[in-house]
Structure formats: C-alpha cells, structure tokens
Amino acid sequence: MTEHKIKWSHSSLKDYEGCARRYHEVKVLNNYPFQETEHTRYGKDVHAAAEAYVKDGTPLPPEYEFMKPIVDALMAKPGRKYPEHEMGLTIDLKPCGFKSDDVWVRGIADLLIVDDDNLTGWIVDYKTGNNKYPDTDQLVLMSLMTFAHFPHLRQVKSALLFVVKNSIVKYQMGVEDIEPAWWQYRQRVSKLSSSFEHNVWNPTQSALCNWCPVRTCELHPKH
Numbered sequence: 091m092t093e094h095k096i097k098w099s100h101s102s103l104k105d106y107e108g109c110a111r112r113y114h115e116v117k118v119l120n121n122y123p124f125q126e127t128e129h130t131r132y133g134k135d136v137h138a139a140a141e142a143y144v145k146d147g148t149p150l151p152p153e154y155e156f157m158k159p160i161v162d163a164l165m166a167k168p169g170r171k172y173p174e175h176e177m178g179l180t181i182d183l184k185p186c187g188f189k190s191d192d193v194w195v196r197g198i199a200d201l202l203i204v205d206d207d208n209l210t211g212w213i214v215d216y217k218t219g220n221n222k223y224p225d226t227d228q229l230v231l232m233s234l235m236t237f238a239h240f241p242h243l244r245q246v247k248s249a250l251l252f253v254v255k256n257s258i259v260k261y262q263m264g265v266e267d268i269e270p271a272w273w274q275y276r277q278r279v280s281k282l283s284s285s286f287e288h289n290v291w292n293p294t295q296s297a298l299c300n301w302c303p304v305r306t307c308e309l310h311p312k313h
Contacts, residue, residue: 096283099196100228106282111293114285115304122303133218136253137174137200140216144173144201157253164214169205174198177235183272185239195275197232204240211236213248221252221259229261230271237268 098106106113115121135154140161142148150158165171176188178196188196203212213232217224229248236246243265250259263271285291295309305312 096279096286097193097196098279098282100231103278103282104225104227106285107278108298109294109296109302110285110291111307111309112302112304114291115307129219136218137216140200141173144171160251160253164201164203164212167203167205167212168207169203169210169212172199172202172204174200175202177232177239179235179238183238195231195235197228197235199232199236202236204243206242209242209244211240211243211246213246215248215250217250217252218254219252221250221255221257224250224252224259226250226259226261230263231275233261233263234268234271234275237263237265 102113102117105117136157139148139150139154140157143150143158143161144165150161176196176198178186178188178190178193180186180190180192181194186193188198199213200216201212201214203214205212211233213229213236215228215232229250233246233248237243245262245264248261248263252258293307293309299307299309300311302310304310
C-alpha cells in the first residue's frame, strides 16, 4: 500500500506510534472489535449533549448541567459556531469531505468557532478523563486542518477542556507555524506508510501491554 492510500487521524497515528502490532491487529485487520466501556460511553454522551446544546439549544441533561457555564462562555465568543465539525484533507492538503475517497487525514473538532472579523479560529476539544497527561498534539493537527479549510484565518487558538476536572490546556498557532508543523507530520506518517509497504508491524513493549487485547503478541504478559 503506497502512502497516498493511507488514511489517518490523530488517534490512529498515536495508536500506531504506541505499538505498530496492536494498530495492525485492531485498526487494519479488525481482529479485535472496539468494546465500549462505561468511560467511553460517558464521554460519548457528554459530547452529544454539548453538540445538541450548541447546535439546537437543547437543554443539557441534569447530570451534565455542570458544563453549562463553560459552554455558555464559548458560545459568547464572536464568530460562526461549528459543533462536531468534520474536516478532511487530501495528501496535497486540499480540503475534502470527511469520507471522501481521496481523504488522507481527517479530524473532528468538538467545537470550532470562526471569527471572520478578527481572522481567528477557536477550537475546543472536550475531555472527560484525567488531565494529568494532556496531549496537545491533537490541537496541532486540528489547527492545521482549520487553516486549510478556512485559509483566510491568520491564527488559531485551541484548548483541551477537561470538563470534569474543570481545567484547560491551551495552544496557539499562527500561519508561520503551518509549514514546519506539516513537515513533522509527514515524517511521522511516512513510517506508517512504510509499515504498510513492507508489511512490517513490530510490537512495542510498554506498561500498556497488560491491557492490550492482542494476546497472540509475543510481548503480551499472557501470551
């Protein structure tokens, strides 16, 4: 499989970099279907409630009322609001549909605000988990995709919003940061492309092996 056939996202690239063997077994071969947990279900419900509130004004369920001040503050910002906004790019970094045949990279912004007057974009990613190890790499990719889809913007401000912990991790990117950031991503994705091309999926041993579903792996504690 050549590079132009690769379809990736922030989460899939992180999965590959975490362990190529697990990525291949789970994401490519689909040998281990996703199992929803209480935590993933809660996260999905929180995102759905926030989307409905922003998009249609649907009142937040009582158990998610704690989010109202946070989301209201975001809604008060000037600009066009795009909840759960899907974006795709071709390998030439041209905007395309999220599910287009030629999509190379895709991502979803939990909330995207485009302030045309100030040439500024705002991206918010809701997090329902722990804020101990925030991963701003997701904000880098979503900022790049926002610049590609809204090329008139001069800066994109983004944040991981840990709604349960009531904390925020911010990131900011200007147009001058676009080219070097894409260069780094292309270097990372080239390794994924190489794995497909040569069909080599080496495992990576880590503490996460204890929770890995791929028990056939020689590095799995229960192999």
